[in-house]
Amino acid sequence: MDAKIETKNLNLYYGDYHSLKGVNIAIPPRSITAIIGPSGCGKSTLLRCFNRMNELIPGVIIEGEILLDGENIHQQGTDLIRLRRRVGMVFQRPNPFPLSIADNITYGLRVHGTPPGQKHSDIVENSLRATLLWEEVKDKLHSPALALSPEQQQRLCISRVLAIEPEILLMDEPCSALDPIATDHIEDLMRDLSESYTIIIVTHNMQQASRVSSWSAFMLMGELIEFGPTVRIFNNPRDKRTEAYISGRYG
């Protein structure tokens, strides 16, 4: 199976700090890949390479290749706007904009110049349905998004990304601000979405990784230690360090 997105010998430095060390990873399409590892191992940094959000931090140097459908997106002249349309991101803390629910969903459409009209309201409905939020908010589309519960806010943020029809969803600990029931709901949603989207999730919660993902990558101190099917990583890790982490000896 061809990789949807892959990195080749990816190195990243924050000033003098070597944050990603020669990472080679090939993420399979239409599945959930979990990136696990202790705090500060570089998992969020790796995730942010896929939509090139790291470059917004001053002093970052990135070397190596990042291939999206075989095309290097880490080079001069890459259309970042188009890239970020194809590779959407959901953040750790739900970050709906201080606008109405509908305006949150149409934000990406307006950014990418989709003309408003009937199409917008269809997209609003479809994206809210995709995250099972539609029934809860259909009567208050024009009320402020910040009035929603944290779980609804995170669903809204996912809908907002889905509205611009990305191919890949990056999720940076999307449940860490949610309670266990809400977490369970979002995990169900991820499983549904993985039929049409390539999902990459960063999590420090190993149970979550084993529950939702088909593939797992274990990172330690900026290195990718092991990558493979989740079942194998969790039951039969090949590397001693993976085994030590999975069995809870550090992290």
Place this chain on the structure above:
Amino acid sequence: MRQEKLIALILQAVALSALAGLLLITVFIFKEGLPLILRTGLKDFFFSSDWEPDAGHFGIMSMIIGSLAVTLGAMLIGGTLGLGMAIVLTQFCPPKLASFLKPTIELLAGIPSVVYGFMGVVTLVPLIRSYLGGPGLSVLAASIVLGIMVLPTVTSISIDALKAVPRTYWEGSVALGATRWQTTHMLMLKAARSGIVAAIILGMGRALGETMAVIMVAGNALEIPGSVLDPVRTLTSNIALEMGYASGEHREALFAAGVTLFAVIMIFNTIALTFARRTIRQGRGQ
């Protein structure tokens, strides 16, 4: 413990003295000015432009219009520039340059207003006179000078408002593929809206209250201006110009003009504070 209490008491007294000062000033100017307004009648005081203190006519309408005209002009110039600067400094310019430019703009607030007035008289007024016509001493000259004087207020409060917008909003927008400018006008300005309104209103209060620089460049003619090139007299200028020799009812009328200014500026500041508080609440994500 006794000592603690004593210190707390002293600090409270110090804090209350500011309030007491405000209270005293308020009571004093209202006591001096309000009776004349009531005696003259609201209509003849606010809506007549007949200001002849010797004949007992105290209509301040032309001065109200003068004050409003220069304040509006100052906000068109200073508000636009100040907001523009705040946008550039928070959204587009490298942080290092911004941390140098912001204090520089704030330094403008430290220049005495007489210096602004002087610069206006020597450079701006002749320019207006020779290129646009009229006496030069005009609404336009006062607006430009005041516009520069309100820059530090508008800019630094707008910067604070824009900086108070959580970075997660900005990241979310950029991650959706928005450019910096799209993020700025579609999201940041909306998220910081109440703080920016507060900045503009506080700037208006400053423009309305400024006296020295305005006296020097506005021409001080007691008439309703027909164009931006006509001279005007503002409420503040009038008080400053006439207080030296006024007595009796005339003096009371100047206090009454002060009451008017005081009320307007208090209203401005209250609105600004309400908006500023709202921004802070939104900043906390509620």
